[in-house]
Amino acid sequence: MAHKEPLNILVFNCGSSSLTYKIFRVKSLSDITVVAHGKAHRVGVKGAVSSFVEHRFDGKSEKAVVPIASHQAAARLILKYIEKESIKVDCVGHRFVHGGNHFKGSVLLDTPNLKKLLLCLPLAPIHNPISMGVIRESRKFFPGLVQYATFDSAFHSTIPDYAYTYALPERITRKFGFRKYGFHGLSYSYVAREVPVFLKRRTGDIKIVACHLGTGGSSVCAIKYGHSIDCSMGYSPLTGLVMSTRCGDIDPMLMLYLMTAYGYRPDELMDLLNKKSGLLGISGFSSDITDIIHKVYEKKDIGRVSLAFNMYIHRLRKYIGSYVAALGGVDALVFTDDIGVHNWRLRERVCGGMEWAGLRLDTDLNSASSGDEIVSVNKKDSKVKIVLLPTEEEFIICLEGAKLLLR
Amino acid sequence: MLLILDPFFPYLRWAAMENGKVSEGKCLFDAGWLDRLGRDIGGLERVRSVGYVLYHGGEMIKGSVEEASLESIGRLERCVKLLPEYNDLTLKAVRQCRRILPHARHLLLCDTAFFVDLPEEVSTYAVPYELRRRGIRRYGSQGLVHQWAWKKICARTKKKPARAISIYLGNYTNVVAICGGKARETSTGFTQVEGIISASSCGDIDPTVIFQLHSTGMSFEAINRLLSKESGFAALAGKKTELSGVLCGGNKGKAVALRRIYCYNILKYVGAFVAALGSVDTIMFIGEDIRGISPFIRLFCRSLDFLGLKAGSVTSGSGEIADLTHSASRVNVFYLKYNKWRVLSDWCKEVSK
Numbered sequence: 001m002a003h004k005e006p007l008n009i010l011v012f013n014c015g016s017s018s019l020t021y022k023i024f025r026v027k028s029l030s031d032i033t034v035v036a037h038g039k040a041h042r043v044g045v046k047g048a049v050s051s052f053v054e055h056r057f058d059g060k061s062e063k064a065v066v067p068i069a070s071h072q073a074a075a076r077l078i079l080k081y082i083e084k085e086s087i088k089v090d091c092v093g094h095r096f097v098h099g100g101n102h103f104k105g106s107v108l109l110d111t112p113n114l115k116k117l118l119l120c121l122p123l124a125p126i127h128n129p130i131s132m133g134v135i136r137e138s139r140k141f142f143p144g145l146v147q148y149a150t151f152d153s154a155f156h157s158t159i160p161d162y163a164y165t166y167a168l169p170e171r172i173t174r175k176f177g178f179r180k181y182g183f184h185g186l187s188y189s190y191v192a193r194e195v196p197v198f199l200k201r202r203t204g205d206i207k208i209v210a211c212h213l214g215t216g217g218s219s220v221c222a223i224k225y226g227h228s229i230d231c232s233m234g235y236s237p238l239t240g241l242v243m244s245t246r247c248g249d250i251d252p253m254l255m256l257y258l259m260t261a262y263g264y265r266p267d268e269l270m271d272l273l274n275k276k277s278g279l280l281g282i283s284g285f286s287s288d289i290t291d292i293i294h295k296v297y298e299k300k301d302i303g304r305v306s307l308a309f310n311m312y313i314h315r316l317r318k319y320i321g322s323y324v325a326a327l328g329g330v331d332a333l334v335f336t337d338d339i340g341v342h343n344w345r346l347r348e349r350v351c352g353g354m355e356w357a358g359l360r361l362d363t364d365l366n367s368a369s370s371g372d373e374i375v376s377v378n379k380k381d382s383k384v385k386i387v388l389l390p391t392e393e394e395f396i397i398c399l400e401g402a403k404l405l406l407r
Numbered sequence: 408m409l410l411i412l413d414p415f416f417p418y419l420r421w422a423a424m425e426n427g428k429v430s431e432g433k434c435l436f437d438a439g440w441l442d443r444l445g446r447d448i449g450g451l452e453r454v455r456s457v458g459y460v461l462y463h464g465g466e467m468i469k470g471s472v473e474e475a476s477l478e479s480i481g482r483l484e485r486c487v488k489l490l491p492e493y494n495d496l497t498l499k500a501v502r503q504c505r506r507i508l509p510h511a512r513h514l515l516l517c518d519t520a521f522f523v524d525l526p527e528e529v530s531t532y533a534v535p536y537e538l539r540r541r542g543i544r545r546y547g548s549q550g551l552v553h554q555w556a557w558k559k560i561c562a563r564t565k566k567k568p569a570r571a572i573s574i575y576l577g578n579y580t581n582v583v584a585i586c587g588g589k590a591r592e593t594s595t596g597f598t599q600v601e602g603i604i605s606a607s608s609c610g611d612i613d614p615t616v617i618f619q620l621h622s623t624g625m626s627f628e629a630i631n632r633l634l635s636k637e638s639g640f641a642a643l644a645g646k647k648t649e650l651s652g653v654l655c656g657g658n659k660g661k662a663v664a665l666r667r668i669y670c671y672n673i674l675k676y677v678g679a680f681v682a683a684l685g686s687v688d689t690i691m692f693i694g695e696d697i698r699g700i701s702p703f704i705r706l707f708c709r710s711l712d713f714l715g716l717k718a719g720s721v722t723s724g725s726g727e728i729a730d731l732t733h734s735a736s737r738v739n740v741f742y743l744k745y746n747k748w749r750v751l752s753d754w755c756k757e758v759s760k
Contacts, residue, residue, distance in 0.1 A: 122622075123615075168612070170645075176620070251545075254532070278533050317682045317683065322678040322682075329713035
């Protein structure tokens with residue numbers, strides 16, 4: 001499988017309020033190293049702290065505090081940095097969250113596939129358009145380079161029918177492709193790959209509840225023997241947990257009620273539920289859980305900010321409970337992505353009173369963990385291991401690209 | 408005589424109870440309904456108290472049972488809009504009966520009152536908080552049944568379960584978490600559509616679905632009908648199906664799929680509510696004495712093995728409450744046979760105590 005020249009793959013990973021990039025040098029599928037990496041933070045976020053972009057390359061690091069209005073703008077900043085530092089790029093990989101029924105695996109972005117991507121935009125109204133913006137920007141910047149997309153939906157293709165079916169008439173579900181798809185598949189496939197190794201368990205006999213808690217979107221996934229069996233996100237990434245600006249689970253009839261009783265237009269309402277709800281909508285203060293936790297523990301606010309925090313925790317605990325039941329018991333609870341690994345207070349609240357599931361958090365280990373490497377933070381006698389795993393979505397995206405190109 | 412009126416738009420279902428004898432019926436709610444009802448029960452003058460089922464008391468009616476005084480009727484008027492057809496029927500029935508039977512006792516039996524004081528983080532949706540102020544919240548349903556079951560278990564075991572999960576199995580199945588006698592969670596949301604799939608409604612689905620349907624030109628009325636009347640058991644079975652049809656649907660493709668989905672729906676809520684309560688000591692199943700219910704409960708309990716729950720079978724002739732708890736079980740399991748009029752009359756007696 002060895003390639004003559006090492007291949008440099010630039011990977012873009014759009015979170016709903018961040019844009020991460022990594023440049024990998026791929027010699028073979030088993031020899032992949034990071035050349036440069038960085039992240040644009042708080043892209044398009046309204047909050048107490050301003051947005052910034054950071055880069056790490058060749059032992060240097062650079063940080064610039066600048067307003068970043070969109071993901072496309074963030075991509076432009078990153079591409080200019082790559083140009084400035086003359087870093088070689090052979091190929092660009094993109095994360096695309098929702099491929100619907102159009103894409104079952106990673107694809108090269110040729111004209112027909114780009115057209116099909118456009119059809120997927122409304123499926124994930126926050127994510128898909130911002131990924132599209134980044135794809136446009138990098139095609140403009142690197143007109144001759146091969147670009148490919150990797151889809152989050154792939155890992156969830158093992159969810160059984162009784163978990164993915166919406167109880168709507170078949171003529172409707174078939175026509176529109178309505179079902180649960182699940183998201184954050186790249187992150188969960190990394191969990192399913194790394195956690196058994198870390199715990200020295202066989203993939204085939206470990207049941208995992210994984211919480212991907214990001215600065216924008218968050219979800220929970222039940223992983224049985226290496227396969228996803230359920231995920232809190234559904235047809236779109238709107239459902240499930242309380243997120244930064246997304247409402248998560250609501251009564252579907254509320255949509256109709258708000259449109260008929262209060263006269264919301266459908267597009268207005270989708271905007272409200274996707275961009276003005278969640279932590280931001282409840283707290284009226286910030287869409288960032290870190291801001292909110294800070295305020296709650298400083299006891300500066302009470303009321304709506306505390307309510308937002310309590311709702312976040314309550315919903316997350318409910319999903320963990322649901323998936324423990326779905327799995328018929330659990331061996332490991334995993335926290336991943338930025339919020340998951342960096343907020344010990346959040347984990348302390350989530351894991352409190354979970355002894356019924358065999359889960360006992362070591363509060364000292366938990367608060368001392370840096371979140372920069374994989375670590376377990378459960379008490380010794382805890383039946384369930386509690387694992388913090390910094391996510392490596394970019395690595396999975398790179399691997400997918402390497403498989404496409406080195407085939 | 409105790410008369411209970413239960414709105415079933417455009418009808419009123421009624422039951423008259425005296426000395427342990429029950430007669431029941433259904434009458435169209437028109438100008439002559441009281442005269443006809445009077446004839447059916449052998450004279451209105453025999454009625455000493457009247458109970459009125461109120462399906463949606465919003466945040467206005469806080470007691471599961473309360474006197475239908477002028478003051479409470481004032482509050483009732485303000486929650487008609489929450490469930491217009493049904494609540495309007497209740498309101499009109501109360502007004503007319505109070506006029507015709509001035510000496511009888513009039514009682515409101517409110518099905519959502521149990522959930523009025525849910526913790527705020529439970530009752531609130533993560534939408535802009537202004538909407539919560541306008542009444543957008545989780546209201547719950549069938550509080551009368553769940554609270555009744557909890558009281559029955561207390562009386563039976565002579566102690567109060569600290570953390571209980573109550574599962575109502577019916578055409579509108581729902582799950583409630585009860586902590587020390589107070590509702591702590593419910594699978595029912597702003598409407599009964601949210602939660603577990605029902606005979607004709609879809610249960611939890613992604614709201615983006617509605618946006619997609621609308622964008623292809625489907626009207627609000629059509630979407631409303633689709634989600635609340637053409638989904639659930641009916642959609643999955645491909646024909647009108649009651650709970651007994653789900654439980655005894657045989658072992659062919661669609662029937663098995665429907666049963667699995669139904670079961671999995673309930674299982675996920677039970678798991679979620681154990682987490683919400685922080686543990687569970689009692690699980691109560693409430694259901695009509697229909698074919699297939701006992702095997703279903705037995706099978707369902709097996710999926711709760713991870714809680715250390717072990718249950719025996721429902722034996723015939725076990726009366727209103729069957730204790731299914733196996734001696735090695737860490738969780739108590741009960742099955743309560745549900746009879747609507749029995750539950751409602753127990754509530755009316757509660758006040759006269």
